[in-house]
Amino acid sequence: DIQMTQSPSSVSASVGDRVTITCRASQGISSWLAWYQQKPGKAPKLLIYAASSLQSGVPSRFSGSGSGTDFTLTISSLQPEDFATYYCQQANSFPRTFGGGTKVEIK
């Protein structure tokens, strides 16, 4: 199975800050990576697929980059509604696997 490692596990930031979350795959997965946002008590929501494609309706302050084994999710200017936990997930092969999550907290 492909292992997905996210860092950091948590980050404290203020409204307006730029936030970067990284995800590393245990083997090359080309651009087959998704990012999800999960708010407390809610189901995850797809933000980005194919490493850098923004899902319809997702604000443009979210962006993704990377290929192979190293990927990044960037929030260019953090908004109050962005405080949540973010997960990466490889879509290169089944079984699918998720990263351990990154909690974005208010500073």
Place this chain on the structure above:
Amino acid sequence: QVTLKESGPVLVKPTETLTLTCTVSGFSLSNARMGVSWIRQPPGKALEWLAHIFSNDEKSYSTSLKSRLTISKDTSKSQVVLTMTNMDPVDTATYYCARGIAVAGTYWFDPWGQGTLVTVSS
């Protein structure tokens, strides 16, 4: 509008078998670009993918849980069923189903159901 809704018991006893149903609307389980996955999340922990069923009835399972899982579908009822045998307290989690949609060469999970919390306790 695409929606998925999970249903099943909220409480199961250790060693029992869990059966969960995902009822979908807004798409057909026979659509070649569609499938359904089950994913779970223990309280306060990360997401764990469990199983996927494709439109052609092909299945894929978590390596670590494969011996305990069975996924199936009834296209006429728009339902996907997951069974997990020999339940244990560590299986306490919110169980989600999600549509797998083929875009740009592979399957992405969107949208997800609201989830159903299953507690394993005697």
